[in-house]
Amino acid sequence: MSIRHVVLSDLHLGARDSLLTHVHGSGEIADGPSEVLAAFANGMRETLRDQEKPQLVLLGDALDLGLSPFGDVSKSFLQLLDAFFPVDGIELFDREIIYVAGNHDHHLWRMAQDNGFLSALEAGQVPGDLDSVTKIFGTPTHRCRLMESLFAHRPHLQGASVKIAYPNWGLSNGETKRAVVMHHGHYLDGMYRALSNMRAFLGDGEARPDTMRQLEQENGPWIDFLWSDLGSAGEIGDEAGSLYEVMLSAGASHDFAESIARRITGGLHAKLGINPKMPLKYGVTLDNLIRAAVDLTAGRAAERQRDGYGHVLGEDEIEDLGWYLGTPLAHQVREEISDMPRELSFIFGHTHKPFQDELLVDGYDVPVGVFNTGGWVLDEPTLMPVQGCAAMLVSDELEVASLRLFNDPTDGKITPVRVEGSGRASRLVDEASAAVERAADHWANFSNVVHARIVEEADVRVRKILARSDAELREAAE
Incomplete structure (x- = not known):
C-alpha cells in the first residue's frame, strides 16, 4: 500500500x-519558510521517504485572500514552495497540485471560472454561462493561474501545474466501491448559506438546497461579498478583522451582523437608488427584512460557532453534515457514477x-x-484542546x-504527532504509524517548534485584547 495523496x-x-x-x-513577510513550516516539511519528508511522490491537495483557505x-x-506561498520543493533538496510532492477553493480563497474559483470562459471563447465557442461547479471525480480542467504564475518564480519548477476544483473533488474505485470526497x-456552515436561508425566510422552499449547483449559485455571490478578498479592500478589509475574534463575545457578533446589514442597505441605496426605509407589507420595511435575515444567518451562526469552541461538532453541525453528504453531495455523485x-x-x-469519526447517513x-483537517491558525487566545491541525493521508x-500534527497545548504540554483512523480496520493507519515512528525525532522537533510558536502567538493576542480593553475603558470614561 502506498500514500498517493496528502491533504x-x-x-x-x-x-x-x-x-x-x-x-x-517588523511585520513584513520574510523570505524562506518559517521555522514551523520547515519542521513540518522535514517530518513529512522523512515519513514519506520510501514512497513515490504523492499528490498534494490543498483543501481551501490555503491562501488567506479573505x-x-x-x-x-503570494510571498507566503513562495515560502511553501521553498519548503516542499527545495531547489537543492528532495521534493515532497508531485508537481501537479489539486486546489479546492474555500471561503477565504473563493476568489480563486471566480478567477478560474473567468479564465475557463475566456478559453472557450478563444477556441471559437460561446458557452451559455460560467461553470457553477466542477465534477467531483477525474482531473480538474480548470487551472489556478495565480499559483502557476508563482511557480514560475522558481525556475527549477518549470512545468508544475495547479488544477482547481470547486466545491468538491474526489477519487473513486468502481471495483472496490470505495470513494473519497x-x-x-x-457549505456545512450556515453562515455561508445565508442567501439560501434568506430565500427560505421569504417563504420560497427549503433553506438547504438539493444540488451543488443551486448551493453555489445562490451563495457564491454572498461569499464574494462577505469574505472572499477583503485583504485587498483597504480600510474596509483592515476594519473587518478576523471573524474568529468577532465570535469571542455576543456583543461583537451582534455588531458584526449589524455591520453586514448596513453594508447591504447602504449599497442598495447608493448603487441602485433603493430606499431601505420603503415599506413592503404590514409596516415591515426593506431595512427590517434585511436585518432580520442577516441576524438569522450570520449572527446566529456566529453564536453557534462561538459556543462550539469547547467541542468538535454540535447537534446543528452534525445535522448540516448529514444533509450535505446525503443530499447535494449524493445527488452529484449519482450524476457522475452510476452506483453509489x-x-x-x-x-x-x-x-x-x-x-x-464515522457518521450514519x-x-x-x-x-x-468523516475526517477534519483542523487548521494552522489560532482562533482565540484561550487555548482549547479541540483546536489543532492534521494532514490527511489517502492510499x-x-x-x-x-x-494528527498537534492540538493546542493544555497544562503546558502538546500531544505528540500520531496517526489515527475513523474506527475501521485500516492497513494505512498501521503502515503510516510505523513510518511516523521511524521519523519520531523529526516529529518531536516539529512539536517543540509548534508549541513555542503557539505560546508566543497566544501571548501576543492576550496583550492585544488587554490593550483594546484599556482603550475602550478610557473612551468610556471620557
Whole structure:
C-alpha cells in the first residue's frame, strides 16, 4: 500500500496569525519558510521517504485572500514552495497540485471560472454561462493561474501545474466501491448559506438546497461579498478583522451582523437608488427584512460557532453534515457514477478542529468515515484542546488516515504527532504509524517548534485584547 495523496487545509498563508507564515519582527513577510513550516516539511519528508511522490491537495483557505493582501499571500506561498520543493533538496510532492477553493480563497474559483470562459471563447465557442461547479471525480480542467504564475518564480519548477476544483473533488474505485470526497467545509456552515436561508425566510422552499449547483449559485455571490478578498479592500478589509475574534463575545457578533446589514442597505441605496426605509407589507420595511435575515444567518451562526469552541461538532453541525453528504453531495455523485460507493470517506476543514469519526447517513450502506483537517491558525487566545491541525493521508486503495500534527497545548504540554483512523480496520493507519515512528525525532522537533510558536502567538493576542480593553475603558470614561 502506498500514500498517493496528502491533504492540507486552512494554511491561511499570508495571515499574520498563521503558524506557517514567516514574518519579520517588523511585520513584513520574510523570505524562506518559517521555522514551523520547515519542521513540518522535514517530518513529512522523512515519513514519506520510501514512497513515490504523492499528490498534494490543498483543501481551501490555503491562501488567506479573505483578510490578507495578494502580495503577502503570494510571498507566503513562495515560502511553501521553498519548503516542499527545495531547489537543492528532495521534493515532497508531485508537481501537479489539486486546489479546492474555500471561503477565504473563493476568489480563486471566480478567477478560474473567468479564465475557463475566456478559453472557450478563444477556441471559437460561446458557452451559455460560467461553470457553477466542477465534477467531483477525474482531473480538474480548470487551472489556478495565480499559483502557476508563482511557480514560475522558481525556475527549477518549470512545468508544475495547479488544477482547481470547486466545491468538491474526489477519487473513486468502481471495483472496490470505495470513494473519497473532499470539500473545504464552508457549505456545512450556515453562515455561508445565508442567501439560501434568506430565500427560505421569504417563504420560497427549503433553506438547504438539493444540488451543488443551486448551493453555489445562490451563495457564491454572498461569499464574494462577505469574505472572499477583503485583504485587498483597504480600510474596509483592515476594519473587518478576523471573524474568529468577532465570535469571542455576543456583543461583537451582534455588531458584526449589524455591520453586514448596513453594508447591504447602504449599497442598495447608493448603487441602485433603493430606499431601505420603503415599506413592503404590514409596516415591515426593506431595512427590517434585511436585518432580520442577516441576524438569522450570520449572527446566529456566529453564536453557534462561538459556543462550539469547547467541542468538535454540535447537534446543528452534525445535522448540516448529514444533509450535505446525503443530499447535494449524493445527488452529484449519482450524476457522475452510476452506483453509489459502498464505502465513502469525507474530508473537510474550515472548523480548525481536527477529528475523525464515522457518521450514519441516509443513502449510504455503511457509516461514512468523516475526517477534519483542523487548521494552522489560532482562533482565540484561550487555548482549547479541540483546536489543532492534521494532514490527511489517502492510499492507493482509497483508505484515509489522519496524521494528527498537534492540538493546542493544555497544562503546558502538546500531544505528540500520531496517526489515527475513523474506527475501521485500516492497513494505512498501521503502515503510516510505523513510518511516523521511524521519523519520531523529526516529529518531536516539529512539536517543540509548534508549541513555542503557539505560546508566543497566544501571548501576543492576550496583550492585544488587554490593550483594546484599556482603550475602550478610557473612551468610556471620557
